[in-house]
Amino acid sequence: DTGVSQNPRHKITKRGQNVTFRCDPISEHNRLYWYRQTLGQGPEFLTYFQNEAQLEKSRLLSDRFSAERPKGSFSTLEIQRTEQGDSAMYLCASSLAGSQPQHFGDGTRLSIL
Amino acid sequence: TQLLEQSPQFLSIQEGENLTVYCNSSSVFSSLQWYRQEPGEGPVLLVTVVTGGEVKKLKRLTFQFGDARKDSSLHITAAQPGDTGLYLCAGARAGGTSYGKLTFGQGTILTVHP
Numbered sequence: 001d002t003g004v005s006q007n008p009r010h011k012i013t014k015r016g017q018n019v020t021f022r023c024d025p026i027s028e029h030n031r032l033y034w035y036r037q038t039l040g041q042g043p044e045f046l047t048y049f050q051n052e053a054q055l056e057k058s059r060l061l062s063d064r065f066s067a068e069r070p071k072g073s074f075s076t077l078e079i080q081r082t083e084q085g086d087s088a089m090y091l092c093a094s095s096l097a098g099s100q101p102q103h104f105g106d107g108t109r110l111s112i113l
Numbered sequence: 114t115q116l117l118e119q120s121p122q123f124l125s126i127q128e129g130e131n132l133t134v135y136c137n138s139s140s141v142f143s144s145l146q147w148y149r150q151e152p153g154e155g156p157v158l159l160v161t162v163v164t165g166g167e168v169k170k171l172k173r174l175t176f177q178f179g180d181a182r183k184d185s186s187l188h189i190t191a192a193q194p195g196d197t198g199l200y201l202c203a204g205a206r207a208g209g210t211s212y213g214k215l216t217f218g219q220g221t222i223l224t225v226h227p
Contacts, residue, residue, distance in 0.1 A: 093155075095213065102213075104148075
């Protein structure tokens with residue numbers, strides 16, 4: 001399967017801990033996006049990369065959040081000092097270009113105890 | 114801020130009925146995408162509409178993009194239990210640094226009863 005892959009699928013952690021998620025996009029896709037989705041809502045944009053360059057960050061992305069895509073392939077999203085409000089599904093998507101449809105992974109569900 | 118208003122939020126119907134989901138905005142989008150999402154999975158792309166007034170059909174699903182590219186609809190004919198899921202519309206901006214970034218509606222949870 002050459003779709004978007006996200007790991008881990010589930011993460012349970014205590015408040016105050018740091019967590020890191022990984023996204024492997026479809027190969028040759030230049031664009032990589034991160035979204036956050038809470039129960040019963042549509043995904044909300046967090047940030048996106050064009051190759052290794054991070055081009056936009058949402059105001060939802062506080063200083064505790066950081067994302068990287070060091071070699072223009074896989075990406076990581078780190079949340080430091082997690083809070084209850086960080087509990088959500090974190091979705092990654094990739095596309096061939098900005099004008100092309102985005103294809104999503106199955107997400108990482110984060111639960112903060 | 115671009116917003117997409119999706120309605121209805123919940124839809125519970127019997128197998129065989131028809132339904133329409135609406136997606137409205139005051140902003141113009143370069144394209145609009147419809148996704149279907151199952152619990153615990155990521156959204157799966159159903160269709161992308163690009164041209165104002167465009168109509169696309171996918172078996173029993175008909176998608177329409179408004180003439181002004183501000184609204185869209187999804188019509189399902191003779192719904193089946195397998196159509197059950199969360200339907201999401203998402204608009205993409207036309208240009209600038211946010212080119213390609215998707216703004217999602219809040220989704221429509223469809224339940225089709227046998």
